[in-house]
Amino acid sequence: MSSSNQEGAAKTQPRPTIKAVRGTRDLLPDQTPLWNHVESTARAVFARYGFGEIRTPIFEDTSLFSRSVGEETDIVSKEMFTWEDRARAASEKAQSLTLRPESTAGVVRAYIEHKLGETGSLQKLYYIGPQFRRERPQRGRYRQFWQIGAEVIGPQTSGSESPLRDAELLEMLASYLDELGVKGWRLELNSVGNAEDRTRFNVALREALAPVRERMCPDNQRRAETNPLRVLDSKEEQDQDIINALPKIADFLSDASREHFAQVLAALDACGVPYHVNPRLVRGLDYYTRTTFEFTVTTGLGTQNALLGGGRYDGLSEMLGGPKAPGIGFAIGEDRLILTLQAQIEEAERDAKQAGSDIESQVEKARKLDAYIAPLSAGQNAAALKLARDLRKEGLTIEVGDGSFKLRKSFDTADKLARHIMLLGEDEVASHTVTVKTFATGTQERIPREALLKVLRMIPG
RNA sequence: GCGGCUAUAGUUCAGUGGCAGAACGCCGCUCUGUGGCAGCGGAUGUCGUGGGUUCGAACCCCACUAGCCGCCCCA
Structure with a gap:
């Protein structure tokens, strides 16, 4: 492998990347x-x-x-x-x-x-x-x-x-x-x-702890000193007998x-x-x-x-x-x-999979956009964005591709993101129509711009 | 703050001293206005960072950083 390192001077020095600091994290859109x-x-x-x-x-x-x-x-x-x-x-x-x-x-x-x-x-x-x-x-x-x-x-x-x-x-x-x-x-x-109950209890607890403290684990010895209440919820096995014999707060209420x-x-x-x-x-x-x-x-x-x-x-x-x-x-x-x-x-999905039902695809479907608009060449980019604007104003969820994308890529992307693909080529722009294909059914139709919303609402999927 | 484990491609991970790998994903082509399937091809990368041992280190050693698990504590 020969990377052109001759012009090393021109190569930008790798900068140390900055990461989220310890104990913090980013929540991405899937979360x-x-x-x-x-x-x-x-x-x-x-x-x-x-x-x-x-x-x-x-x-x-x-x-x-x-x-x-x-x-x-x-x-x-x-x-x-x-x-x-x-x-x-x-x-x-x-x-x-x-x-x-x-x-x-x-x-x-x-x-x-x-x-x-x-x-x-x-x-x-x-x-x-x-x-x-x-x-x-x-x-x-x-x-x-x-x-x-x-x-x-x-x-x-x-x-x-x-x-x-x-x-x-x-x-x-x-x-x-x-x-x-x-x-x-x-x-x-x-x-x-x-507050008074707690004060009285704390005094009693300290008194009860004084003679037995030495026999407890280091953590509990420290607690007995700084915050006796916390000795009570210690999970230390060795100390349980001692703890059980300590006064109960209920008796001091x-x-x-x-x-x-x-x-x-x-x-x-x-x-x-x-x-x-x-x-x-x-x-x-x-x-x-x-x-x-x-x-x-x-x-x-x-x-x-x-x-x-x-x-x-x-x-x-x-x-x-x-x-x-x-x-x-x-x-x-x-x-x-x-x-x-x-x-x-996750547990529910595992169970559902075993039972043969398919929750996952339903979740995915719920997240899909209404339509993906694919301009067939750069000449239709502006028209595509205008169409997206109109449909978004009507409350539809829309993504717009780019005229430089090959049709195959447009279909791939659209199928991942949306329920319909809207093709916008020279013909469509000239005739004020949109070619709409519905992925679920595979059906395709040329629809006049004015009727688009109405038709889209009738198409299932 | 203390202890254990871990860190390799976008992701999940294999690789235990001798050419940096798989799957999925991504990109391209078969197929220039019709995707999904399939076939072929491609790029994946500071092997966490820095040092050391060695002819040679992803691999062994040390330090650091981060994550996970536990302790402490707490939501």
Whole structure:
């Protein structure tokens, strides 16, 4: 192989290619329809429950997250994309900014900033957007990932603290997953009590852990120190006996918290939403109180089996310097939801193939354009584009070829993309007609331009 | 942040020290206004990047980068 390297000087130096940075990725057109479906279904379902969309900034003051999510959490202590925004004037201080690792804090910040509590009414807000965490990428875990979330928040007089709200939110999630066709989801929930309950429990837990800590694995020893609650949901086999003997949060709930939780469960029962109470379900974010929950799924996610998580945050607004505004919310891992659906679609297609039916070709057919316009030579290019313009204005989906293409190539391309091919040669242009061939039937007809739309609508396929 | 596995054509992958390969896809021709089928032909490429060992490296060694799997954590 002799590549002409003699004029090496003329050869452009190979430039290093730039790739999407670690943990981020592109979603190409073969992916985005499913994403849009997941999102538009969310919008439709949430609207039925009276939710409105909120869009908050993608970056915020760093202290918003350290104050809400919690200084000691992994998210804040080592997983945030944070940078110092430079001061624009000598009198100004540099501000620490952070790409949002989650959206609840930003939504509550907006609630406070816009004094939404002053309206007196319950706020039901949902959002769809990217979040950022500097974790090691893995299946279902990316550094830029998408969440679909919702928050119900308001002054106590708006009923924001009612267990009805908890149950409604969970029922909405169940309906959403069902409507998307997610199979085999499992709802686990628990109550972690109010702030006082949690404080008392934490003290008791530390006391109980002190004498047995040495016998646990290093991870749990560290947790016992930094965040004792998290010892409870450790999966470490060796430590299970110790963990099972630890105090249970249920025994530390105040009467009010206990009653609240009971009412949530009663409402779920009434709605027929299946659930599993998991006394060891503890969520990592500092702001959670009382009801906490997650939905898990067994298909497609590997060990990242949590599809969504959420809970109450009755004290969050006050943590951020706002008025008392109890609330509850959730965040769906959209990337994980998509992975789950893709795995389940693949499974269904495999089953369908075995059963002899042909889903795949139906999907393909649904995606095809109405027509492909093939100018037979460059002389018809302008006329082809004009025809496309007219038909697109009528709502048809059209692709236009190029007069330089050989007819064979036009047919090949057209058959891949569209249901009809429209041939536009000198004859057609002169006689104001179009030759239309329908791939499904193989029939071909010369149709006057004026009648084209009418005829096209009558042709099947 | 830690551990394991992986990286070769557009895609899926084979190639374990001696000429860079297959299938699918792509392009061309058979066939210049009628495609799908078939036949023939063609291009696939920094073998992830950089270094080392060797007469010789896609192959062995080291480092880096990225992906996957697991841990941690979380959606």
